[in-house]
Amino acid sequence: MHHVATTHDEGKGQYFWVWGVLLILTAVEVVLAYRQVFQPVRMLEVLMVLSIIKSALIIGYFMHLKYEIAAMKWVMMVAVVACLCLMGIFFADAFRIIHLGVQ
């Protein structure tokens, strides 16, 4: 391996923090789910919000997106989030199917 010049160098400490937070959030998820604290739909919402926070931490810190330039941040994130949201339209049909009684 050889050395290449790199620009930014952040402290190690923050990664341990992020790791800790991720573990705690996971623990919270597990406890919530295992105790069945909420109704299923509410549970799904809570879990998804927690997961999105976790992925934001992973993308922002571990994957360094926080330190990339604005153009990259926005283009990448908007593209993928928009596409994933669009797929959400599928669900309208999935809900309809229950009522149609299709097996």
Next chain:
Amino acid sequence: MATGEVVHVHAAPQGFIRKYIFSLDHKVIGLQYYFLALTAVFVGMFLSLLMRVHMIWPTAVLPLVGEIKPETYLSLLTMHGTIMVFFVLTTAPQGGFGNYFLPIQIGAPDMAFPVLNMLSFWTTFVAFVVLLAAFFVTGGAPLHGWTGYAPLSALTNAGPGQQLGADLWITSIAIFCIASLMGALNFITTTLDLRAKGMTMMRMPLTCWAWFITAILGLLAFGVLLSAGILLLLDRNLGTSFYVPLVVVNGQIMGHKGGSPLLWQHLFWFFGHPEVYIAILPGMGVASQLLSTFSRKPIFGYKAMVYAIMAIGFLGFMVWGHHMFMSGMSPYSAFAFSLMTMAIGVPSAIKTFNWLGTLHKGRIRFQTPMLYAIGFVSLFVSGGLSGPFLAQPVLDIPLHDTAFVVGHFHLIMGVAAIFGMFAGTYYWFPKMFGRMMNETWGRVHFFITLAGTYCIFMPMHYLGMAGQPRRYSQFTELAYLQHLIPLNTFITYAAILTIGAQFIFVINLFWSMFKGPKSSDNPWEATTLEWTTATPPPHDNFGGRTPVVNHGPYEYSVPGAPRDFVMQTDPASVRTH
């Protein structure tokens, strides 16, 4: 480098295999893609000829294939559609021309990832071979059309072609997805990272913009089709039920339960609609480039063109549901999809107006490439106008699955995109091979093809409204379609003529490659970077230099300039618009 001029000279690789087979040079890879697509288009065309002949003489015994049975017709249909959409329209404009000219037009020595580029071509090649193999396995090619709708595509006993043939079809599509993903990320990175000094995004030729946006669409769309294909393979081979509800085939209850064919349609069209823009955007880029060059006028509304391409790409992801009005969907979604689809008309109209604005008062040179560019606009308008009709659920329900749709998509996606490729071929041939193509035969080819395609596809709109269904093999016996037989016969004759005329093109292509008059470095007096370098371009495109760009891409008829055009690399001191 201090001067920013003379840089590294790459040595060209030696040896036939490294140079022409497993080449890393984007120009060679571009040509490989081009010739792959050329092969594919002839296979696809031959299949369409068989279909057309079968339509009016259903019992005729044809040489080579014998009598076409209804299921054979469906196989031909599937393979025709798949070959045309994937291996022609996706391969030639982007993989072929894009590969060859994107790096040169932005002043790069090569693509950002040459090895990936090579892999991407060879993966496409494998996909093509796997697809063709479907013809030769037991049961033959699949029957499910290029859209592969489940449950037909998900059941192995649903018909003769649905056995191994359908597995090969899906495998081929999955491999093609991977190839396209590799290509797409290469195109995007190259455009972002390898533009020569002065080649800002807003100085890129519109061709580069089109390739760039097409690559983004590909990147976002093909991954979804890949998943859809994997699930389909699992349904067929592992007995999962993603797409299959409880079904009975030939009196036998299948093991599947609880799946939904609509899921396949959603996933497929989530890819499928962006795919039609993947097919047409590069053609739009070429048309813009050529209309400006041959009208000797700057393109009308460069910025509007760029934003229109972006808007089309963006909206293209929100309209897939217009293919599913008939499948039954939530009326609210149908409404939204209908609205979004009509909204796409706006950027499309902007592009059309700008093309006409470019022609307006131009000093037009009617050379073959220009004829094709104009033909592209004509077909785009003729095919596009029926789009807003089909976008409305009330109109789509009677018209869907009739010949009307066949007419619509052939004009706008099929032939228009093919015209873009013809335009590109006639235009860039001198740069690629150092010789000119024959003008006279080019014109003959153009006029026959233009008239021919209109004769084939325009009447289909009428057929569709009269009730002729799509994907039907034999309708000559149906009483209510009797009166359409003469028109169908006319279409078939037109198809035979048009397909015949394509041999003029091929002969012209290969003859000119060896015997055509030698061309200068800039035969069309165009401004973009590919015309500043030698013909054909050296291995690293600019012979050890990196060009410095000082002007926009469409500086024609510049008042006070020494020539009527200013090349992008001309000194900054030359005043432009």
Next chain:
Amino acid sequence: MSDVAVQHGIAGAYEPSLFGTYSKKIGMWLFLLSDSLTFGALLFAYSYGRISNPDWPTPFGKASIANATIMTGCLLSSSLTMVLGVLAARRGDFRWTRWWIFATMVFGSAFIVLHAKEWSGLIGEGMTPFKNPWAPNVPQFGGTFFTLTGMHMLHVTIGVIYLGVVALRKKFLPVLLALWLIVWLVTPADSIFHIAVHVLLVGAVVAAVILFLKPKDYDAHDVEIAGLYWHFVDLVWMFIFPLVYLMSTRV
């Protein structure tokens, strides 16, 4: 600016990159973008099936959830060691880089082993891609579970191989082949992993070809983009875990 340009010291001949970084990193990000849609489509297919089948089973008891939680911990910790490896590489400290990458690989392998155990358990209880013992009316349960987690496991496996190649280059090939052989020999012939282990063989062949074509040293940039891939695999699990496991806990 592109790598090629930077390496040849001609970055000045080009416009600055629109994304302000080197090509390989952009390439990896773009790949991850499309891969996230591939996974997105799978997750949507799963959710679609789940919504339209109201009797979805909820079979994961204490043992399963505990196992999956440990797996999640493994992946999260592997991300930490990975990022520390990237940091070490940036400092130019390649001894530590290697150690951190090894740690990452160990966590990754632990994840795979735990997951394989879980799979075997479920298969033992009678779950297949087309049926499950808990809800005979919902055959999708098995299909979606195996597809989603299988696809993810494949990504983790590729990630471990990728990291091994970056850290050890040619020396990793014998390790990989030995692993392949061992797993192949220990797993019973009717086990799915007896077949799936051939992924390692394919991986070894591909890695050998790549190393043969480009026998170069990997630098901090290569470590960084390998890290991107690894974190992404971790990220995907952050959605699979709650959707597949936590939403199907048995009380």
